[in-house]
Amino acid sequence: METNSTTGYQVSLPSRSYSSRLWQALRVIARNRLALMGLVIILTGLFAAIFAPYITTHDPFEINIPDRLQPPSRSHWFGTDFMGRDTYTRVIFGARTAFQVAIGAVVLGAFFGIPIGMLAGYFGRWVDSAFMRVMDAILAFPGRLLAIALVASLGGGLFSLYVAIGVNSIPSYARIIRGAVLSQKEKEYVEAARMTGETDGMIMYRHILPNCFAPLLIRLSLDFAGAILTESSLSFLGLGFPPPTPSWGLMLKEVSPFLELQPWAAFIPGLTISLMILGFNLLGDGLRDVFDPRQYER
Amino acid sequence: MSLLEVKGLTKYFDLSPGWVAQMLYGQRILKAVDQINFSIEEGNIFGLVGESGCGKSTTARLITRLVPATSGEVFFQGQNILGLPKRKVRELRKDIQMVFQDPHASLNPRMRILDIVGRPVNLYFGLKGEKKARQVAELLELVGLQPDHIHRYPHEFSGGQRQRIGIARALATRPKLIIADEPVSSLDVSVQAQILNLFKQLQRELNLTILFISHDLNVVEYMADRVAVMYAGKIVETAQTQELFHRRLHPYTKGLIASNPSINPNASNEKQEILKGEVALPINPPPGCRFDSRCPIHVDKCKTIEPLLEAKRSNHLVACHEV
Amino acid sequence: MSSIHDNMNAKSSNQNALLEVRNLRVQFKLKAGILPAINDISFSLQESETLGIVGETGSGKSVMAFSILRLIPSPPGEIVGGEILFEGEDLLKKSDREMQRIRGRKIAMIFQEPMTSLNPSFTVGQQISECFRIHMGHSKRESLEGSQYVLNTVRVPSPRTMMGLYPYELSGGIRQRVMIAMALACQPKVLIADEPTTALDVTIQAQILELLKELQEKYKMALILISHNLGVVASLCNRIGVMYAGSLVELSGKTRLFTKPLHPYTIGLLRAIPRPEHRDQPLAAIPGSICDLLDPPSGCKFHPRCYKVREICKSDPPRLEKKAGDNQAACFFPGE
Numbered sequence: 001m002e003t004n005s006t007t008g009y010q011v012s013l014p015s016r017s018y019s020s021r022l023w024q025a026l027r028v029i030a031r032n033r034l035a036l037m038g039l040v041i042i043l044t045g046l047f048a049a050i051f052a053p054y055i056t057t058h059d060p061f062e063i064n065i066p067d068r069l070q071p072p073s074r075s076h077w078f079g080t081d082f083m084g085r086d087t088y089t090r091v092i093f094g095a096r097t098a099f100q101v102a103i104g105a106v107v108l109g110a111f112f113g114i115p116i117g118m119l120a121g122y123f124g125r126w127v128d129s130a131f132m133r134v135m136d137a138i139l140a141f142p143g144r145l146l147a148i149a150l151v152a153s154l155g156g157g158l159f160s161l162y163v164a165i166g167v168n169s170i171p172s173y174a175r176i177i178r179g180a181v182l183s184q185k186e187k188e189y190v191e192a193a194r195m196t197g198e199t200d201g202m203i204m205y206r207h208i209l210p211n212c213f214a215p216l217l218i219r220l221s222l223d224f225a226g227a228i229l230t231e232s233s234l235s236f237l238g239l240g241f242p243p244p245t246p247s248w249g250l251m252l253k254e255v256s257p258f259l260e261l262q263p264w265a266a267f268i269p270g271l272t273i274s275l276m277i278l279g280f281n282l283l284g285d286g287l288r289d290v291f292d293p294r295q296y297e298r
Numbered sequence: 299m300s301l302l303e304v305k306g307l308t309k310y311f312d313l314s315p316g317w318v319a320q321m322l323y324g325q326r327i328l329k330a331v332d333q334i335n336f337s338i339e340e341g342n343i344f345g346l347v348g349e350s351g352c353g354k355s356t357t358a359r360l361i362t363r364l365v366p367a368t369s370g371e372v373f374f375q376g377q378n379i380l381g382l383p384k385r386k387v388r389e390l391r392k393d394i395q396m397v398f399q400d401p402h403a404s405l406n407p408r409m410r411i412l413d414i415v416g417r418p419v420n421l422y423f424g425l426k427g428e429k430k431a432r433q434v435a436e437l438l439e440l441v442g443l444q445p446d447h448i449h450r451y452p453h454e455f456s457g458g459q460r461q462r463i464g465i466a467r468a469l470a471t472r473p474k475l476i477i478a479d480e481p482v483s484s485l486d487v488s489v490q491a492q493i494l495n496l497f498k499q500l501q502r503e504l505n506l507t508i509l510f511i512s513h514d515l516n517v518v519e520y521m522a523d524r525v526a527v528m529y530a531g532k533i534v535e536t537a538q539t540q541e542l543f544h545r546r547l548h549p550y551t552k553g554l555i556a557s558n559p560s561i562n563p564n565a566s567n568e569k570q571e572i573l574k575g576e577v578a579l580p581i582n583p584p585p586g587c588r589f590d591s592r593c594p595i596h597v598d599k600c601k602t603i604e605p606l607l608e609a610k611r612s613n614h615l616v617a618c619h620e621v
Numbered sequence: 622m623s624s625i626h627d628n629m630n631a632k633s634s635n636q637n638a639l640l641e642v643r644n645l646r647v648q649f650k651l652k653a654g655i656l657p658a659i660n661d662i663s664f665s666l667q668e669s670e671t672l673g674i675v676g677e678t679g680s681g682k683s684v685m686a687f688s689i690l691r692l693i694p695s696p697p698g699e700i701v702g703g704e705i706l707f708e709g710e711d712l713l714k715k716s717d718r719e720m721q722r723i724r725g726r727k728i729a730m731i732f733q734e735p736m737t738s739l740n741p742s743f744t745v746g747q748q749i750s751e752c753f754r755i756h757m758g759h760s761k762r763e764s765l766e767g768s769q770y771v772l773n774t775v776r777v778p779s780p781r782t783m784m785g786l787y788p789y790e791l792s793g794g795i796r797q798r799v800m801i802a803m804a805l806a807c808q809p810k811v812l813i814a815d816e817p818t819t820a821l822d823v824t825i826q827a828q829i830l831e832l833l834k835e836l837q838e839k840y841k842m843a844l845i846l847i848s849h850n851l852g853v854v855a856s857l858c859n860r861i862g863v864m865y866a867g868s869l870v871e872l873s874g875k876t877r878l879f880t881k882p883l884h885p886y887t888i889g890l891l892r893a894i895p896r897p898e899h900r901d902q903p904l905a906a907i908p909g910s911i912c913d914l915l916d917p918p919s920g921c922k923f924h925p926r927c928y929k930v931r932e933i934c935k936s937d938p939p940r941l942e943k944k945a946g947d948n949q950a951a952c953f954f955p956g957e
Contacts, residue, residue, distance in 0.1 A: 120480060158299065187403050188398040188400055188404035189401040189403060189404050189405055189406040189407075190397070191359075191364055191396070191398065191404075192396070192398060192404050192405075192464070193365070193406070193417075194364060194472075195362060195391055195395060195396050195468075196391065196417050196418040196421060196467065196471070197388045197391045197392070197421045197471075198417065198421070207406055207409075210406075210408045211406070211407070211408055275330065317937065348824060349822035349825075350822050351822060378859070452643060452893070457678075457909050458910060485679050486677035486849065487677065487850075487851075487890055487893050487894060488677060488889065488893050488906060488907040488910075489906075489910065490893070491893035491894075491904040491905070491906035491907070492906040492908075494895060494904055495903040495906055498681050498903065499903070513822070513823060515823070516894060516895045516896070517895050519895070519897045520895030520896065520897055520899075520900060520904075539897070540897075543897065553824055554823060554824060556827070557823045557824045557826065557827030558823060558827075558852070559826070559827070559830065559850065559852030559853045559855065559856045560852055560855065561851050561852050561855045561879055561891070561894065562858070572824070572827045572828060572831055573824045573827070573828075574828070576792050576794060576795070576825070577792075577794075577822050577824065577825065589890075
């Protein structure tokens with residue numbers, strides 16, 4: 001606290017209270033039951049992904065042929081797969097794989113999509129046309145097919161999966177940001193910012209972008225869901241992660257020939273995929289509320 | 299030398315850019331501001347009045363260089379500011395600031411007041427941290443707000459208070475000229491009075507020059523020392539306030555003032571002066587006077603020859619053939 | 622329906638009143654609490670009378686207009702008390718079907734934003750004809766003729782061409798005329814105009830006000846004109862009511878209101894209007910701003926801003942009563 005010598009007012013600087021803002025954001029989410037459920041699901045998945053080695057009973061790669069295709073038991077909570085590996089462990093490690101890909105792909109998509117949309121929306125005219133035509137070209141391809149084609153041409157491996165899934169989402173970020181920029185660009189506070197001498201860059205990133213967070217984060221959330229689904233599909237088709245990676249999609253594929261013996265086995269990875277997707281969707285809805293500053297009124 | 303002198307300021311918008319639009323709709327040019335001239339003396343409040351589409355808001359944005367002009371000159375303290383390169387424009391913004399109409403849209407909803415009013419303080423005076431905060435507090439006090447509100451967000455304030463914040467922001471750079479674009483139009487009458495009082499008080503204390511844009515004649519008559527009336531992109535009449543309101547000459551000015559609903563219960567019913575027709579938008583305007591289609595005293599000449607803004611009385615200019 | 626005590630045989634003090642609002646109370650259930658939008662309002666409207674309702678943001682004037690026609694969205698709004706007697710019958714007791722027959726036919730309304738109150742997907746002709754067809758059961762041909770006639774009455778240029786145009790092709794002033802035409806189609810007894818000229822330019826506003834005046838005189842309609850602009854209301858209305866924070870604080874004849882206003886809020890409003898004669902003095906602004914409707918002050922809701930507040934004002938809410946002839950005010954110390 002400082003006392004102003006001329007006016008005698010005590011002026012305190014705002015605490016760089018990001019943590020308190022986070023708390024407030026959480027309180028807003030908590031008001032919405034479904035969003036809260038979504039958040040819980042995601043956090044559980046994240047927890048599983050991060051702490052996988054500590055909460056699992058076996059090594060996900062440990063092959064144990066004599067014990068293959070066992071039903072759930074005390075040592076193997078979800079039973080074993082066709083190679084004798086513990087299903088429970090593989091499901092937990094599958095979360096790690098899923099989150100890895102989702103984060104990588106979505107970050108890639110956003111990293112390119114946001115600046116493209118921002119520049120296109122802010123500068124308009126030929127910049128806009130050029131960028132948006134490229135975006136249209138990407139959108140012209142059916143998503144899964146594009147992913148398959150990219151994976152095929154880039155070879156397997158984590159990086160090519162990132163690219164394959166990420167490229168798909170670049171146009172949606174670009175579009176969202178571009179739309180948001182267009183609607184904010186003519187607002188008076190942007191004019192006011194120009195009047196106070198801010199440069200274009202400052203205006204784009206400090207004024208307009210924060211007001212675009214709402215649609216952006218909702219998209220991010222939904223894209224996570226989409227990324228997990230795409231990765232699962234690719235792995236299921238044999239184009240994603242190679243065996244023996246613990247990936248939910250791959251597990252679905254491995255389980256298919258043995259469904260008569262283990263009817264429940266497809267259920268488990270399928271359930272986790274669905275659950276994660278549901279969680280991200282619900283969280284996306286909750287995030288919409290969080291970013292409305294008016295939610296913070298009494 | 300006037301503080302601000304506008305010469306031949308023009309802005310055309312091409313409404314049919316591209317050959318497809320041109321083919322479908324023909325060439326459509328919106329002559330939003332067309333060769334206007336006026337000047338503002340230091341320490342004065344200059345009122346710019348008109349209805350929608352007359353070009354007053356565009357004029358404001360041309361002077362502040364938020365919108366590039368098509369042609370013309372704007373002299374600020376003797377220097378033509380329309381010719382300045384971009385980095386010089388930043389310096390210019392220190393002296394010319396703007397207050398906007400909509401108190402809800404002119405403040406960034408995601409920024410605190412400290413940041414909104416503090417940005418110009420930071421950018422132009424290099425102040426940071428507590429020094430900046432103190433400046434902001436002083437500015438808030440100047441406009442009648444509590445200094446400890448600096449941590450709040452715009453949505454926590456009423457419309458009148460937000461407008462005060464906008465004024466504080468405009469004053470942060472210690473400008474010489476403030477352009478107020480309909481600053482009280484979105485406010486209730488009782489709040490409007492507070493803000494008008496604030497403007498007058500600040501103008502006196504800081505020797506500000508204000509370009510006050512409004513469609514409300516009562517407000518302009520009360521605030522301004524000199525007034526210009528705009529219609530369809532042109533200035534049709536300009537004079538000192540008393541002179542304009544009491545000895546109005548241009549038929550549009552007459553119609554405008556007559557249309558103003560009066561609370562004087564004994565006001566005579568000036569029905570004969572109520573203007574017919576729609577407010578003209580200057581899209582592909584015809585040659586001749588733009589007011590011709592609505593003018594009660596028009597003659598043939600008015601259709602083809604555009605009247606120039608000329609002095610018909612001392613310091614009282616009118617653009618009309620029949621006056 | 623509201624909790625009203627049955628009083629079907631009660632004779633009102635105004636026997637000939639076309640519309641009588643008695644003790645109307647309207648609430649809105651919000652997350653933050655219950656907002657009393659209209660607090661115990663009473664007034665009456667005679668045939669062919671012009672009543673102006675003036676108020677600022679938060680006064681509740683639009684809510685009141687919508688309440689008369691029971692157009693309040695419910696939830697969150699609810700009419701919780703009072704009676705609205707139209708031609709002797711309580712509108713609050715009527716069924717939805719009965720109300721539909723009254724809206725547009727006996728009591729019509731025009732709104733502030735003609736762009737959003739006209740359906741953008743239908744032509745002008747189609748929209749006006751709808752009134753004729755639905756309320757009066759006219760045939761298609763009769764409706765079209767009627768529409769053209771009524772468009773003529775509102776002085777729209779080339780009515781025949783106008784019939785085939787869509788709202789987006791029209792300017793604000795013309796759209797407002799179309800809306801007036803729609804309202805007049807069935808020659809209602811009461812026309813409620815909610816800020817009809819606020820969105821229009823000054824010269825167009827003058828045209829519309831002149832038109833409304835002419836039509837009111839021609840059709841002998843009762844008119845309730847709602848506005849935040851005292852000048853607008855003065856040009857058309859013989860009696861003016863002033864609303865503040867959900868209550869009627871003054872109800873006087875026009876001349877009386879402007880020359881000898883009773884309630885301090887009215888006095889404040891009149892003083893706040895910029896007048897060139899007082900250029901060198903600051904405007905007498907009303908200090909502060911409107912109270913928080915969810916947590917209003919005790920007693921008279923205006924007392925925190927009133928220049929002549931006394932102790933009693935803080936504890937007892939004043940009622941709207943006659944203070945000078947027929948002119949009413951809700952104040953213990955009316956007059957300047």
